[in-house]
């Protein structure tokens with residue numbers, strides 16, 4: 001790309017980033033499959049090794065990156081407005097490595113209570129055994145200041161949160177952490193996938209995404225990415241290298257291909273999701289709809305202040321009389337929403353959520369069962385009719 005990324009809008013970065021340059025080139029980078037890289041002389045090999053020691057790029061060995069992966073990393077770095085990006089084989093691998101690049105035995109970390117559940121498990125079932133302690137804080141940050149200790153090295157946020165999409169005021173969080181001293185702030189940015197939100201611009205040190213979701217966009221690849229500030233980069237890269245994290249060029253290529261259309265997909269999906277959310281709010285079997293782009297959602301003020309857009313996710317809370325078996329029946333009678341984990345693909349999904357295993361701090365005012373919907377690229381009218389039919393089959397039972 002000839003222009004610097006700072007001059008360009010994100011949709012343009014997604015279209016032009018990571019493309020080959022030259023007098024006669026292919027539009028797309030090649031899928032550079034390799035383990036071994038060969039050198040024409042010992043001088044070239046030594047130069048490559050010295051560059052690596054200075055955190056410079058350049059081919060060295062397959063595990064340490066490929067030109068295809070570099071192209072994707074450049075696109076994500078530009079989207080996230082960061083210093084550098086490292087790819088991982090899944091979103092969770094990116095998250096655990098980001099955490100391990102900061103904390104050591106004896107350290108303490110604070111984790112937002114609305115985080116993705118496997119991150120929770122990593123803290124309690126792995127980090128605790130390594131002598132790293134953790135505590136959860138509320139997404140509204142009301143208990144964050146009192147929980148920061150002299151041992152706190154990392155604050156892990158996710159914005160909006162998993163399942164209920166609680167917003168968190170990241171600039172306020174960063175200010176509290178900075179006031180406290182040497183505390184790194186990392187954000188799980190999967191919901192906005194680097195396109196609709198840039199945590200580093202709000203003061204965070206690391207933004208981590210599951211590329212598996214909107215970046216890949218077609219439900220066919222697992223991928224993660226960590227983008228950092230200049231200060232956080234050397235340690236992240238070092239720990240990723242030490243642990244042997246690596247991504248295949250084929251997966252990087254598919255993610256780059258997905259990235260080209262991410263802006264149009266997410267715009268269409270957020271529009272359809274908002275339309276469904278507004279309509280579902282009126283339904284007598286539904287008590288509440290969780291979606292931060294709804295003007296009456298408690299997170300709307302922060303979302304409209306800090307985000308450039310939304311996505312295809314929304315959660316519905318049924319009225320209390322709709323019990324578990326009825327919720328199963330609801331998701332099973334949907335024809336256009338499949339039952340499945342993940343989201344961010346082109347297709348619609350529905351999944352009952354079990355909150356007690358993922359939240360413990362908040363006095364949540366939840367009396368009914370929750371189902372998370374992911375709105376895909378289908379015509380929204382068809383999706384509405386599908387949900388209406390499934391809800392009608394319940395009305396007879398309530």
Ligand SMILES: *Cc1c(COP(=O)(O)O)cnc(C)c1O
Pocket residue numbers: 090091092093116158162188190191210211212213222223224342
């Ligand atoms: C899916 C997801 C992850 C994990 O990503 P994988 O690629 O499935 O490992 C992490 N955080 C959030 C918010 C997610 O939705």
